Amino acid sequence: MKSILATSALALVLATSVVADASAWTRKSTTTGTYGNTVNRSVSGNCAGGTCSRSATTVGPYGRTATHSGSTSCAGGTCTHSGATTNAYGNTVTRNGAVSCYGGTCNQSSTTTGAYGRSVTHQGTVTVQP
Numbered sequence: 001m002k003s004i005l006a007t008s009a010l011a012l013v014l015a016t017s018v019v020a021d022a023s024a025w026t027r028k029s030t031t032t033g034t035y036g037n038t039v040n041r042s043v044s045g046n047c048a049g050g051t052c053s054r055s056a057t058t059v060g061p062y063g064r065t066a067t068h069s070g071s072t073s074c075a076g077g078t079c080t081h082s083g084a085t086t087n088a089y090g091n092t093v094t095r096n097g098a099v100s101c102y103g104g105t106c107n108q109s110s111t112t113t114g115a116y117g118r119s120v121t122h123q124g125t126v127t128v129q130p
Helices: 002-020
Strands: 025-032 038-048 051-059 065-075 078-086 092-102 105-113 119-127
Touching: none
Parallel strands: none
Antiparallel strands: 025 038, 038 051, 051 065, 065 078, 078 092, 092 105, 105 119
């Protein structure tokens, strides 16, 4: 009888944690190259309150590691994104952008800033014809 109660309690706790994290996800993969070198990638993310976040770690040959994190949120016809990637040598690249759509026209702008402070800005417009 005690084991049935313990099993039921464990099932309830697990079910509650699954419902609480229903929008969270993880993914892991391993890729092996032709010379036997492996790359391990671990990615996780979640969505809540109109914002989705994601983080990833990639470990390549010789233990070299790169990380990425970013988030995207949408409200009122505009979606914004910000993210950063850091390579195995500690250099970081950031990207911030936005897309807004109204009446069949979408405007996009983004800025990418490299490890030495150099930036590139991109802007564009797409119009959908009925």
